[in-house]
Amino acid sequence: ATEDKSAINEALQRHFGHKSFKSELQQQAIKCAVKKKQDVYVSMPTGSGKSLCFQLPGLMCKDQLTVVFSPLLALIKDQIDHLAKLKVPADSLNSKMSSKERERVITDLRAIKTNIRFLYITPEQAATKFFQDLLHSLHKHKKLAYFAVDEAHCVSQWGHDFRPDYLKLGELRAKYPDVNSIEDDFQHLAAFAQHCLGDEEQFKALPKPKRGCGIIYCRTRDQVERVAVGVSKQGIAAIAYHAGLKTADRVEVQEAWMRGDKAIICATNSFGMGVDKPSVRFVIHWDVPQNVAAYYQESGRAGRDNLPSYCRLYYGREDVRSIRFLLQHDAQRARGRGDREMLTERALRQFERIVDFCEQTRCRHKLFADYFGDPAPDCRGQCDVCKRPKQATKALEMFQRLCMD
Numbered sequence: 376a377t378e379d380k381s382a383i384n385e386a387l388q389r390h391f392g393h394k395s396f397k398s399e400l401q402q403q404a405i406k407c408a409v410k411k412k413q414d415v416y417v418s419m420p421t422g423s424g425k426s427l428c429f430q431l432p433g434l435m436c437k438d439q440l441t442v443v444f445s446p447l448l449a450l451i452k453d454q455i456d457h458l459a460k461l462k463v464p465a466d467s468l469n470s471k472m473s474s475k476e477r478e479r480v481i482t483d484l485r486a487i488k489t490n491i492r493f494l495y496i497t498p499e500q501a502a503t504k505f506f507q508d509l510l511h512s513l514h515k516h517k518k519l520a521y522f523a524v525d526e527a528h529c530v531s532q533w534g535h536d537f538r539p540d541y542l543k544l545g546e547l548r549a550k551y552p553d554v555n556s557i558e559d560d561f562q563h564l565a566a567f568a569q570h571c572l573g574d575e576e577q578f579k580a581l582p583k584p585k586r587g588c589g590i591i592y593c594r595t596r597d598q599v600e601r602v603a604v605g606v607s608k609q610g611i612a613a614i615a616y617h618a619g620l621k622t623a624d625r626v627e628v629q630e631a632w633m634r635g636d637k638a639i640i641c642a643t644n645s646f647g648m649g650v651d652k653p654s655v656r657f658v659i660h661w662d663v664p665q666n667v668a669a670y671y672q673e674s675g676r677a678g679r680d681n682l683p684s685y686c687r688l689y690y691g692r693e694d695v696r697s698i699r700f701l702l703q704h705d706a707q708r709a710r711g712r713g714d715r716e717m718l719t720e721r722a723l724r725q726f727e728r729i730v731d732f733c734e735q736t737r738c739r740h741k742l743f744a745d746y747f748g749d750p751a752p753d754c755r756g757q758c759d760v761c762k763r764p765k766q767a768t769k770a771l772e773m774f775q776r777l778c779m780d
């Protein structure tokens with residue numbers, strides 16, 4: 376173990392020019408990864424040096440390379456630039472590259488001696504047959520040091536029909552059990568799992584519509600599929616709708632729901648434009664909507680026949696963290712780019728308002744009215760806050776206390 380330790384310290388100094396570790400945790404994660412006895416999950420705040428947790432172990436595997444799965448091209452570029460400054464050959468395979476650039480990378484990967492030490496891949500690329508074959512050959516020639524998943528929470532959580540290929544990473548990983556993986560941000564992966572536990576609770580609380588029907592909005596395609604299955608298991612006919620379906624299938628799904636063959640449609644926010652069904656009894660948001668206006672519009676699809684109807688919104692801090700992270704990132708990239716800057720900043724501001732909306736106990740009707748600058752309507756005890764003010768306050772307090780830990 377002491378041998379390991381001095382080798383690690385030596386590599387830290389030589390490759391990165393750091394005299395010591397940033398934290399005990401960083402050191403432990405690296406030590407553990409170097410041993411290659413198990414996969415390593417790293418959960419530390421932003422700026423605490425999570426990249427080093429796979430970069431250093433990767434560099435310690437002589438003549439091998441680490442495949443890094445990363446959700447955004449911008450993040451990939453930052454890391455490749457950073458490694459280039461340290462004279463570490465790193466490259467990417469992604470859709471934005473010219474065929475010449477691609478050819479150069481592929482030639483190096485196929486060479487007897489590969490120079491590239493870190494290969495950055497988006498989940499979409501990882502899912503292609505081409506990459507699968509490439510990986511197979513790298514593995515056969517014993518060139519794989521580690522798999523690393525950077526910013527795992529973004530890949531898994533961000534949605535509005537985004538990143539369905541994320542799930543395939545797990546399958547890919549399972550094919551190479553001898554190659555260890557290092558995952559950045561386990562906190563969020565755990566949150567994702569908790570989200571699944573949350574789903575169970577949310578399924579139990581589902582309304583059982585006797586007549587009429589409902590819409591369940593989810594942020595990702597994957598979530599749409601999962602919720603549709605979960606709802607069906609509760610004995611309620613449900614169907615999934617998202618932009619990943621073929622147009623003909625989308626039309627069929629929508630019609631099955633319009634006709635009433637299926638009581639519940641689970642959908643991403645791509646569903647609803649131009650859909651006018653009067654007898655929608657409820658609209659449920661399985662996770663945080665993108666802003667107050669979208670929430671107003673989507674939940675407003677319930678009760679157009681003026682019969683009693685309701686909407687419900689599930690809210691969790693993990694979702695908030697990952698959405699905020701990506702919106703902030705978008706805004707940063709758009710800085711100095713005119714309209715784009717304005718739009719991204721507005722998206723972020725508007726998102727913070729829905730967060731506020733969820734984390735306070737004021738009449739929901741009043742909150743909507745304030746948002747649109749309308750006079751406050753008479754709620755008549757129709758919203759959760761006005762109906763049971765004490766209970767609402769207590770629930771929020773409990774939630775906030777749980778989130779503190």
Ligand code: ADP
Nearest residue numbers: 393395396397419420421422423424425426427
């Ligand atoms: P994270 O991914 O956790 O947000 P990064 O991996 O981007 O953080 O690292 C943040 C900064 O900390 C980088 O500038 C990196 O060079 C620096 N850093 C990482 N490890 C060390 C260390 N042991 N000593 C000094 N600086 C470090």
Ligand code: MG
Nearest residue numbers: 425426525526
């Ligand atoms: Mg990072």
Ligand code: ZN
Nearest residue numbers: 738754758761
């Ligand atoms: Zn109210």
